[in-house]
Amino acid sequence: MTRIALIGNMNNNHFALMRHLRDLGADAHLFLYANEHDHFLPQCDTAMWDRWRPFVHQLGVSNGGRDVFYRDLGPLARRLGDFEALLGNGIAPVLCQRIGRRLDMFVPYCDGGEFIVEHEWKWRKPLASTYTALRKRAMEHALRDGVDAIVTANRHEHSLGTFRRLQVPTVDMFIPMLYAETSASEPVMPAELQQAAERMDRASLAVFSHVSHFWKTLPVARFMGGVGKRNQWLIEGFARYVGSTGDRAALLVMVEYGPDVAASKALIGQLGIADQIIWLPLMTRLQIMRLLDHAHVGGSEFAGMLWGGAGWEFLSKGVPMLHYLENESAYALPDRPLPPFLNCASAEEIARALLTHDRAALRRMGECARAWYERYQGQALAARYLGMLAEAAQRRRQEAAH
Structure with a gap:
């Protein structure tokens, strides 16, 4: 049984992967950063927390904070020492390099x-900008010299x-972001x-x-x-x-999430559609x-x-999805076509998609999207991850034997 450590979570991606890997027979464990977002914690993604709790641990280090560089990582090195394969996101490449381990898979x-x-250098914040510049350099060095793929x-x-x-090799695979639980009772919905x-x-x-509102106040210019x-x-x-x-x-229906909620509400007021909008709080x-x-329709992101x-949800x-994907042909592989979705490159195209697809057409598209998901996502995709991680573990055993 391959022992796998998953470092970092973000949107419960790795919590989903951990559960899939365990179902496939691997001894997979999840290590959470100290500053994971509250609404992305594993408890928000399962009604069966007692079942998974033994396999979820605290890493004891933040994702990208200064403690990554000054904290004694000896305890972390010992905790990860028994794991044969390492997969991580966030600052994981730097952490692994600091403890003398290669990161087998980086999943950004x-x-x-x-x-x-x-x-992004900000002259008004020279100390913070100096730190983020050093962190960027450390991340690039760790990716170049300490990550296999x-x-x-x-x-x-x-x-x-x-x-x-x-010059780091990339593997073209999706992230298995969701894990379907079928035996748990559904939680009571708030009123x-x-x-x-x-x-x-x-x-x-x-x-x-339920996409966060980021369209006017970007965290950095290149976001x-x-x-x-x-x-x-x-x-x-x-x-x-x-x-x-x-x-x-x-x-x-939208969620009050992100720095541009106020700007979105102002735009809605200008357009005169406030009575047709439902605003909901941040949800699990x-x-x-x-x-x-x-x-009937999902509104995704439109950055190309x-x-x-x-989108994966x-x-x-x-649920048929409105989304903008630039250069679709670059994503469709011979053994993995793209799912059906409404590709919209402007507000006009979004309106046209809604005007030209009645409820029956949307329902058919949704059924095809669900069938695509069941074939190319979930446990079938997790099995590919397990194959790569098992190969990495085997290489590590062979190196140790020599």
Whole structure:
């Protein structure tokens, strides 16, 4: 049985992978950074926490904080010493290099790799900028000299340019982001979410988007290629649809999440569609997945890159998805076509997609998307990860024997 350590979580990606790997017979454990986001903790993604709790541990180090460089990592080295294969995200390459271990697989959650593209010198914050510059250099050095492979399916130049520059080999695979639990009882929905579900059921068209609002206040100039998630396209496209059809029974459901919520609300007010918008609080994945049963269309991201967690959640539930993916042909492989989705490169195209797809057409697209997901995601994808990690463990055993 291969012993695998998964370092870092982010959106419960690795918590999902850990569960898949354990189902496949591996002894997989998850190590959480000290500063994981609260709504992305494993407890938010399972109704069976007692089952998985023994395999989830605290790493004792933050993801990208100064403690990465000054803390004694001897205890971490000893904790990871018994694991034959290491997979990680975030600052994991630097941590592994510091403890004298190679990271077998780096699975970035940030376009272009964590702490690299997001570095930006700010003259008003010279000390902080000096630190992020040093962190970027450490990350690049660790990726170049201490990582066997980067696993990413994002073919956008904004991402691949970094990896080519560092001359690190990449493996084109998706991230198995979701794990379906079938034996647990469903948690009780808060009244606010239950009321939203009932309104969605009564709507002529319910568009659901739980993507964070990043379209005006970007954390750095190059965030998502410098355009952010373009949530404004979804709002403007929905408004165009309402204006063209006069459909006052359509709803757009969004989450108060991200720095540009206020800007989105202001735009909604200007467009005169406030009475057709439902705003919900930040939710756990368990709650999101319940609400997706009531959605007719999902609103993803429009930066031209591969979709993130929201997109995978739409596909897994068979909800047809509005998304913008630049250069589709770069993503479709002979043994892995792209799923069906509504590729929209502007607010006008979003409106056109909503105008030209009735509920029956959307339902058919959703069914095809769900079938694609079951074939190319989930445990079938996790088995490919296990194969690569098992090979890495075997190499390590052979090296130790010599």
